[in-house]
Amino acid sequence: MQPALVNTTIKQGSAEMKYILILAVAVLVAACGPSGQDGETSPIAQTDIDSVIGKLLEQHGSEHEFRITRGVNQTAALWRRADGDPEAFETFCLQRFIADREELDLVFDRLAVNFEYLFGYMGRIGFELKRRIHEDRGPIHPVDQIFAAYNPSAHVQQDLFGNKIAFIITLNFPNYSLEEKNELGKEWSDRQWGYARLGDLFTARVPARIIQENSKVYSEAQLYISEYNIYAGQLRDEQGRQLFPEGMKLLSHWNIRDEIKSNYGQPRGLPKQEMLYRVMLRIINQDIPVQVINSPGFQWNPQTNELFKEGEALPAQPEGVTRYQHLLNNFHSMQRLDPYYPNLNTYIKRRFESGMEIPREEVKRLFKEYAASPLIRETAELISLRLGRPLRPFDLWYNGFVGRAGISEENLSRITQSRYPDARSMNDDLPRILRDLGYERKTAELIASKIEVDPARGSGHAYGASMREMPSHLRTRIGADGMDYKGYNIAVHEFGHNVEQTISLHRVNNPFISGVPNTAFTEALAFMFQKRDLQLLGIQQRDPMMEHLEVLNIFWDNYEMMGVSLVDMMVWEWLYEHSKADARRLKEAVIRIAREVWNEYYADVFGEKDIPLLAIYSHMIQSPLYLMNYPYGRLIMYQLEDYIKGRDFAKETLRMFSIGRVTPEHWMHRAVGEQISNQPIFTAAEKALKAMR
Ligand SMILES: [Zn+2]
Numbered sequence: 001m002q003p004a005l006v007n008t009t010i011k012q013g014s015a016e017m018k019y020i021l022i023l024a025v026a027v028l029v030a031a032c033g034p035s036g037q038d039g040e041t042s043p044i045a046q047t048d049i050d051s052v053i054g055k056l057l058e059q060h061g062s063e064h065e066f067r068i069t070r071g072v073n074q075t076a077a078l079w080r081r082a083d084g085d086p087e088a089f090e091t092f093c094l095q096r097f098i099a100d101r102e103e104l105d106l107v108f109d110r111l112a113v114n115f116e117y118l119f120g121y122m123g124r125i126g127f128e129l130k131r132r133i134h135e136d137r138g139p140i141h142p143v144d145q146i147f148a149a150y151n152p153s154a155h156v157q158q159d160l161f162g163n164k165i166a167f168i169i170t171l172n173f174p175n176y177s178l179e180e181k182n183e184l185g186k187e188w189s190d191r192q193w194g195y196a197r198l199g200d201l202f203t204a205r206v207p208a209r210i211i212q213e214n215s216k217v218y219s220e221a222q223l224y225i226s227e228y229n230i231y232a233g234q235l236r237d238e239q240g241r242q243l244f245p246e247g248m249k250l251l252s253h254w255n256i257r258d259e260i261k262s263n264y265g266q267p268r269g270l271p272k273q274e275m276l277y278r279v280m281l282r283i284i285n286q287d288i289p290v291q292v293i294n295s296p297g298f299q300w301n302p303q304t305n306e307l308f309k310e311g312e313a314l315p316a317q318p319e320g321v322t323r324y325q326h327l328l329n330n331f332h333s334m335q336r337l338d339p340y341y342p343n344l345n346t347y348i349k350r351r352f353e354s355g356m357e358i359p360r361e362e363v364k365r366l367f368k369e370y371a372a373s374p375l376i377r378e379t380a381e382l383i384s385l386r387l388g389r390p391l392r393p394f395d396l397w398y399n400g401f402v403g404r405a406g407i408s409e410e411n412l413s414r415i416t417q418s419r420y421p422d423a424r425s426m427n428d429d430l431p432r433i434l435r436d437l438g439y440e441r442k443t444a445e446l447i448a449s450k451i452e453v454d455p456a457r458g459s460g461h462a463y464g465a466s467m468r469e470m471p472s473h474l475r476t477r478i479g480a481d482g483m484d485y486k487g488y489n490i491a492v493h494e495f496g497h498n499v500e501q502t503i504s505l506h507r508v509n510n511p512f513i514s515g516v517p518n519t520a521f522t523e524a525l526a527f528m529f530q531k532r533d534l535q536l537l538g539i540q541q542r543d544p545m546m547e548h549l550e551v552l553n554i555f556w557d558n559y560e561m562m563g564v565s566l567v568d569m570m571v572w573e574w575l576y577e578h579s580k581a582d583a584r585r586l587k588e589a590v591i592r593i594a595r596e597v598w599n600e601y602y603a604d605v606f607g608e609k610d611i612p613l614l615a616i617y618s619h620m621i622q623s624p625l626y627l628m629n630y631p632y633g634r635l636i637m638y639q640l641e642d643y644i645k646g647r648d649f650a651k652e653t654l655r656m657f658s659i660g661r662v663t664p665e666h667w668m669h670r671a672v673g674e675q676i677s678n679q680p681i682f683t684a685a686e687k688a689l690k691a692m693r
Contacts, residue, residue, distance in 0.1 A: 120467025523633030
């Protein structure tokens, strides 16, 4: 029950959140600032830039050359007509460049304190205004929804450009590329990392109308996906039989996949899985009849693509290219941002170099190595043996490796429901959970005091604090008769996020490096907690195979994730190479790429070629280039677990998550002394496979 496919952590202090905040901020600039092409580009010519650099060098000496050159260039790129003419630009640079070390330190400290208050309280206000939507506090009034959608910090970025604090930062705290951070960062102290992270804050100034257009495109794609339901009860097989219960509604692709998963070992499970697999292929190929999307009014045979209404055959109208049109729209909207990012002029660069901070080539190399591993082939043989049949493509979602220490989920729920009848009881138990994981009493109490448990409306999430004076929140679903096992399992996962959020906020050197390098790192600790959920209920693992089963479960799961992620990446590469393509050509390309990845890494495992199944993920359409975070979270978890084995869990996690938001390369080096690799999970899988034999 790992909530792997929902973004379960909301962290205000993270790089991505700041990015989103800044983007959201600029939306309102349109109403007040200059509009049209004129106000959108820098009026500062190269000759002006060179002249300012020359004067500053003369004034302060060549030992400041790097900071001067980069600072002036970066400031010029973000300068707009409304900020002043080239003369005002020169005056600003000459007056505001800080050559003196002590003064620079002083300004850094002022910014650290003030930004923690500014962004901290803004985050806090936003958090409070969303409470009634996030927490189960009775009916939602329309006014609650308006408050939840309201962004109190919407004008902050504009204000910081207006009063030129943003420019003081761009002029004095250089923005480094990922390559530079990885190279120069070896020598940096935590404080110097803070300088570098401050330099990441203002790197683009996107016109408001573009941001407005983009958020419209983005929400249209979200809406398209959120309403893409298949009524499984209306599906028919060749004999006209209905295999699924009336009214069963499956949101693509998540619920369809989960339904495939839950049919392993079930009576009539295989024909149901085959049927859902056909549905997926029809969605990918877009020959699915539009009539059956989000509508229970028709009966449909996904195998033959025949459509019926009350026994009468009807002509099916294929969906066509809508799915790919949304992806294409997302591409065009991201492409519109490109010219405003001087150094990160493609969405691909922004996702990998600034969002994830791992080079794309490295991600691809790791995924390909994983997917090609002979251990995958061995695992596949084992699955085939357990199923008693050759593998089918949908066995990508085989879930027969899960076990619960021989205790049924029902019995586990009985235990968790009596232990946690309400949020309060879980809240009171947090220090004990931490002590059981090995944290010293004082540390356990301190961390637990910074975390509050609330009953969630949705499945749950961890909402990180935006400032030290605020607790982070663990949102989890609690039924009328208490927390069931599923809720508990998710709660322990979210608690892991909260512990990371607390350590990486309170124990770092300065607020600019609070947090972790990227989403995958917080997922790693969440998975580590979640893995220990039974132990925390005092249940000893009687079945020695349990751990091996779990390894294979994750090992297989990651294989699927890496495939869909490779397709996602290759599609975006294709898009940038064919930026004039229409939705029809994009559709052909996605299907071709999905088949190519399949043929290279999956066809030998599943015994069938040219299957486009890896193109089914909805993330590709609504949140492009996000998927790679999931398998990375698991790889990092194995690496940390491997290191911690035989060491002190509490001491080591405290140490690692106090490193802060350096780049993944430096974080891994400081945490475990090596880089992210497939080796630890390979070793674990090899051991598990041996034990299973
Ligand atoms: Zn999570």
